[in-house]
Amino acid sequence: MHDIPAPDVAAADHTGGQTVTPWLVVVLAVILLSGGLFGYDQGVISGALHGIRATFSLSALLIEVVTSWVTLGALFGALVAGELADRLGRKRAVLIAGIVFTIGSLVEALAPGTAVLVGGRLIVGLGVGIAAVAAPLYAAELSPSALRGRFISAYQLAVTAGIFIAYLVDGWLSKNDSWRWMLGLSVAPGLMLIAVALVTPRSPRWLIRAGRLAEAAAEMRRIRPGADPQPEIDSIVAVRAQEKGPASWGEVFGGQWRRPLLVGVGLAVFQQITGINAVIYYADQIFAAAGFATQSSQTTVTTWAVGGVNMAATFIAIAFIDRLGRRKLLLAGLLGMGVSLAVVGASFEFITTTASGRGAPGLAGIATLVALVVFITSFAFSMGPVVWTVINEIFPAHIRGRAVAVATAVNWASAFIVSQMFLSLIDAIGDSFTFWLFALFCGLGWVWIFYAVPETKGRSLEQIQQIWKAKGA
Numbered sequence: 065m066h067d068i069p070a071p072d073v074a075a076a077d078h079t080g081g082q083t084v085t086p087w088l089v090v091v092l093a094v095i096l097l098s099g100g101l102f103g104y105d106q107g108v109i110s111g112a113l114h115g116i117r118a119t120f121s122l123s124a125l126l127i128e129v130v131t132s133w134v135t136l137g138a139l140f141g142a143l144v145a146g147e148l149a150d151r152l153g154r155k156r157a158v159l160i161a162g163i164v165f166t167i168g169s170l171v172e173a174l175a176p177g178t179a180v181l182v183g184g185r186l187i188v189g190l191g192v193g194i195a196a197v198a199a200p201l202y203a204a205e206l207s208p209s210a211l212r213g214r215f216i217s218a219y220q221l222a223v224t225a226g227i228f229i230a231y232l233v234d235g236w237l238s239k240n241d242s243w244r245w246m247l248g249l250s251v252a253p254g255l256m257l258i259a260v261a262l263v264t265p266r267s268p269r270w271l272i273r274a275g276r277l278a279e280a281a282a283e284m285r286r287i288r289p290g291a292d293p294q295p296e297i298d299s300i301v302a303v304r305a306q307e308k309g310p311a312s313w314g315e316v317f318g319g320q321w322r323r324p325l326l327v328g329v330g331l332a333v334f335q336q337i338t339g340i341n342a343v344i345y346y347a348d349q350i351f352a353a354a355g356f357a358t359q360s361s362q363t364t365v366t367t368w369a370v371g372g373v374n375m376a377a378t379f380i381a382i383a384f385i386d387r388l389g390r391r392k393l394l395l396a397g398l399l400g401m402g403v404s405l406a407v408v409g410a411s412f413e414f415i416t417t418t419a420s421g422r423g424a425p426g427l428a429g430i431a432t433l434v435a436l437v438v439f440i441t442s443f444a445f446s447m448g449p450v451v452w453t454v455i456n457e458i459f460p461a462h463i464r465g466r467a468v469a470v471a472t473a474v475n476w477a478s479a480f481i482v483s484q485m486f487l488s489l490i491d492a493i494g495d496s497f498t499f500w501l502f503a504l505f506c507g508l509g510w511v512w513i514f515y516a517v518p519e520t521k522g523r524s525l526e527q528i529q530q531i532w533k534a535k536g537a
């Protein structure tokens with residue numbers, strides 16, 4: 065049902081082939097560092113809060129602000145990034161993200177008081193938001209079609225590695241409450257990102273759109289020495305000629321590209337409302353409720369069962385995304401996520417009705433742990449990497465920067481809402497129904513993806529663009 069013949073550009077994927085050249089390794093480094101910054105920042109705050117609270121004697125409200133304003137900054141950064149990436153180019157947007165992020169990390173680490181700390185969190189968020197748009201976009205445009213899923217999944221792998229490393233760093237530094245080091249350590253990858261972004265190639269697709277064909281050809285020869293860049297340039301120029309001039313925000317939201325925008329935004333929302341960040345942010349508390357009584361048992365189980373498994377299972381996506389395709393992974397993953405969430409809900413029912421004196425986790429606690437491992441695994445090979453992959457490949461070139469920015473900002477906004485509401489939801493409807501609600505969203509997401517999301521595996525970005533034309537987007 066989702067096959068599209070695209071004869072006009074079908075043979076034009078010059079990026080086809082599977083060779084990873086030295087410059088593609090540099091591209092990969094940009095992707096890995098950008099994802100790593102995102103993930104480290106996502107994971108580190110839980111461990112740093114204790115020390116921050118002690119140093120500045122923060123109120124509950126300020127603790128929430130310190131925790132969540134990074135997300136606000138990221139939301140704003142994501143929106144700005146679309147404009148930056150379209151106007152200045154993908155490479156420069158990544159460079160700016162690295163600079164902003166590094167400044168923000170320094171401000172956080174050296175903050176003399178709460179106001180500066182919150183300012184630092186906002187600046188870091190801005191950098192994270194810009195990187196979260198620019199890096200996968202850059203990956204989508206620079207990678208060979210046959211490897212594109214893997215390249216963008218490498219971004220997700222780096223996100224999960226960042227979260228995992230942050231959990232480990234938190235564990236090591238927690239003994240002496242060195243929160244300044246926990247936050248400040250991210251200056252190192254920030255500086256590395258700046259260094260790599262200075263030398264990495266520019267996106268030929270962006271250069272072609274800017275009418276700079278000779279520079280695009282030069283970058284293509286650099287990325288793929290020995291291959292003739294002309295066929296690809298011709299195909300991109302041909303697709304570009306069918307477009308009606310430069311895109312405005314009006315065109316991004318206009319009727320013509322409604323379908324890809326719905327697919328991108330829908331995937332962004334489903335990635336969050338199926339519960340991943342409720343688990344990432346509140347894992348300690350979930351495990352505490354499931355009977356893991358001591359702080360150290362909670363930290364250990366969170367680090368390995370959530371952080372470690374999340375990272376390890378992302379390799380499944382890297383191995384299969386370009387072979388099995390996006391849809392199969394999404395549908396299989398959502399099934400695993402839905403079933404495991406239903407089990408977590410059921411075991412909480414059991415825990416609350418039978419728990420008497422919690423010392424060690426009982427059967428229901430162990431069932432919760434196993435089900436959460438299945439949940440994280442299922443997310444990590446599907447809704448994590450595949451959502452970012454599809455969001456970055458479905459839009460036509462002239463609206464790509466802005467449309468990806470919109471989908472990414474919606475993703476951050478959904479993450480913010482879910483993480484803010486999770487504890488209140490548990491208060492209002494109980495643990496079990498909260499997890500069952502997430503399970504229900506997995507079911508809805510499955511049906512929607514089955515009908516709405518096309519397979520993009522193995523097609524060039526220009527061929528994917530034809531899907532919407534063929535279907536009358």
Ligand code: BGC
Pocket residue numbers: 106220223224335340341344374447448449452475479
């Ligand atoms: C999501 C994040 C999430 C992370 C977990 C990403 O794809 O966008 O919200 O925390 O995966 O691995």
